[in-house]
Amino acid sequence: MSGEMSMIGSVILALFLAGYLGQQYLPPPKPKVIGLDLGTTFCSVGVFHPGIGDVEVIGDDKGRKSIPSVVSFTLTEVLAGHEAQELADISQQNTIYDAKRFIGKIFEPDALMQESARYPFRVINNNSRAEFLITTNHTFSVSPEFIGSRLLLKMKKMAEKQLGVPIQKAVISVPAEFDEGQRSYTIKAANLAGLEILRVINEPTAAAMAYGLHKVDVSNVLVVDLGGGTLDVSLLSKQGGMFLTRAMAGNNKLGGQDFSQRLLQYTMEQVREQFGVEATLKEDIHHLRQTVEEAKLNLTLQPSASIRVPLRLQVPGAARGSVPKPVVFRSVITREVFEDLNQDLFQKILAPIKTVLAEGHLEKEEVDEIVLVGGSTRIPRIRSLITDYFGKEPNTSVDPDLAVVTGVAIQAGIMGGSWPLQVSAIEIPNRHLRKTNFS
Numbered sequence: 001m002s003g004e005m006s007m008i009g010s011v012i013l014a015l016f017l018a019g020y021l022g023q024q025y026l027p028p029p030k031p032k033v034i035g036l037d038l039g040t041t042f043c044s045v046g047v048f049h050p051g052i053g054d055v056e057v058i059g060d061d062k063g064r065k066s067i068p069s070v071v072s073f074t075l076t077e078v079l080a081g082h083e084a085q086e087l088a089d090i091s092q093q094n095t096i097y098d099a100k101r102f103i104g105k106i107f108e109p110d111a112l113m114q115e116s117a118r119y120p121f122r123v124i125n126n127n128s129r130a131e132f133l134i135t136t137n138h139t140f141s142v143s144p145e146f147i148g149s150r151l152l153l154k155m156k157k158m159a160e161k162q163l164g165v166p167i168q169k170a171v172i173s174v175p176a177e178f179d180e181g182q183r184s185y186t187i188k189a190a191n192l193a194g195l196e197i198l199r200v201i202n203e204p205t206a207a208a209m210a211y212g213l214h215k216v217d218v219s220n221v222l223v224v225d226l227g228g229g230t231l232d233v234s235l236l237s238k239q240g241g242m243f244l245t246r247a248m249a250g251n252n253k254l255g256g257q258d259f260s261q262r263l264l265q266y267t268m269e270q271v272r273e274q275f276g277v278e279a280t281l282k283e284d285i286h287h288l289r290q291t292v293e294e295a296k297l298n299l300t301l302q303p304s305a306s307i308r309v310p311l312r313l314q315v316p317g318a319a320r321g322s323v324p325k326p327v328v329f330r331s332v333i334t335r336e337v338f339e340d341l342n343q344d345l346f347q348k349i350l351a352p353i354k355t356v357l358a359e360g361h362l363e364k365e366e367v368d369e370i371v372l373v374g375g376s377t378r379i380p381r382i383r384s385l386i387t388d389y390f391g392k393e394p395n396t397s398v399d400p401d402l403a404v405v406t407g408v409a410i411q412a413g414i415m416g417g418s419w420p421l422q423v424s425a426i427e428i429p430n431r432h433l434r435k436t437n438f439s
């Protein structure tokens with residue numbers, strides 16, 4: 001009897017041990033919560049892998065880790081991301097971008113008219129909220145949150161494809177300045193895409209988390225986010241292990257597009273000097289713009305960029321309607337030229353930095369870490385400007401285009417319970433803060 005008992009006991013023990021040991025060889029659980037960065041110009045999705053303890057930013061079928069925040073309507077379908085971007089030139093009126101600027105916002109009628117004048121598509125007023133007017137076979141209007149939902153749906157599908165499991169839950173980031181309305185309409189966009197939002201976190205906090213600053217002993221973190229069209233500066237302080245936004249400032253008319261525009265004006269002037277006429281054909285200007293954009297990116301890594309653009313110029317004195325003359329424009333642009341052309345614009349970055357320090361009652365020496373976000377912070381002159389001002393190097397090891405999504409994915413990992421960390425909250429909401437805007 002006692003022999004049987006001990007045998008049963010041994011079997012149970014053996015099963016228990018096998019289960020315990022086996023568990024270590026099981027594949028780690030799949031992430032169930034995704035992290036979403038729904039940006040004004042680009043968006044990305046990431047997950048935290050508990051097994052390897054690392055963030056994966058998910059690529060599309062071509063491996064691209066950011067998709068343009070563009071949605072285009074055709075007769076038969078609604079496209080999002082790169083497919084929509086490709087239609088931006090041929091179907092301008094039905095291709096919507098920058099929807100984030102409108103989401104959840106109440107507009108004065110005049111302000112909405114001014115905004116819509118900046119876009120090739122039609123923005124209409126519906127009870128002080130913006131909607132976009134689309135005309136395919138029939139005319140209809142769509143809301144900014146609907147546009148957001150199509151981008152989020154695209155990213156949800158990318159994640160499902162990569163992970164091989166259905167996804168229903170997410171964490172999403174928003175600008176620190178978003179009010180309750182903008183936050184709730186962002187959540188609405190996610191709900192429309194079939195996603196439940198477990199938490200909304202501020203973009204600067206996410207960027208700080210991408211550098212692990214929630215785990216280390218720092219007090220004050222300055223986040224500089226310089227994107228295609230806007231500059232956002234936030235001063236964060238850690239209190240009891242959580243981030244509090246102390247001050248924010250920015251310039252909503254300063255970004256990479258402005259630096260490219262200066263370079264474009266310069267090359268157009270060179271064309272005029274070399275050939276005695278201006279480039280006027282739409283496709284020539286488009287081609288010049290693309291090349292200049294590429295040169296700008298190359299100048300981050302190289303001291304100079306050679307450009308070569310075939311153009312067709314309308315020779316002066318030639319008869320009206322005569323065939324334009326094909327020429328090839330060549331030039332070498334050095335980094336110095338690029339920096340000189342943008343000297344005054346680069347300097348504008350310091351104003352909001354000084355403002356957040358003043359409003360947050362901090363000396364620049366009291367800033368422990370500086371985090372750079374947004375593609376334009378790759379520009380060497382901008383990095384050195386910030387380094388010189390603070391007398392210390394900013395944190396740049398994370399790709400500035402992916403810093404926000406990386407932090408959101410870490411937060412998603414925490415929410416999914418797959419994070420060996422005690423904290424659950426990362427942020428203290430600060431509802432009374434106002435953003436100072438220069439521009």
Ligand SMILES: *[C@@H]1O[C@H](CO)[C@@H](O)[C@H](O)[C@H]1NC(C)=O
Pocket residue numbers: 126127131141
């Ligand atoms: C205006 O907004 C309301 C509420 O969101 C919506 O039901 C209605 O269809 C919109 N009107 C137009 C003309 O789009």
Ligand SMILES: *[C@@H]1O[C@H](CO)[C@@H](O)[C@H](O)[C@H]1NC(C)=O
Pocket residue numbers: 075076137
């Ligand atoms: C669009 O309109 C055309 C002409 O009125 C019609 O032949 C076509 O079937 C319509 N397409 C769709 C997708 O509704």
Ligand SMILES: *[C@@H]1O[C@H](CO)[C@@H](O)[C@H](O)[C@H]1NC(C)=O
Pocket residue numbers: 291292294295298305306307
């Ligand atoms: C940028 O760099 C790439 C790779 O080195 C090169 O192929 C391309 O021609 C360059 N373009 C410009 C405009 O400098």
Ligand SMILES: CC(=O)N[C@H]1CO[C@H](CO)[C@@H](O)[C@@H]1O
Pocket residue numbers: 211212213216369393394395396397
């Ligand atoms: C300049 C630099 O890289 N600074 C810091 C970046 O963030 C980490 C924390 O994760 C610090 O250890 C670095 O010193």
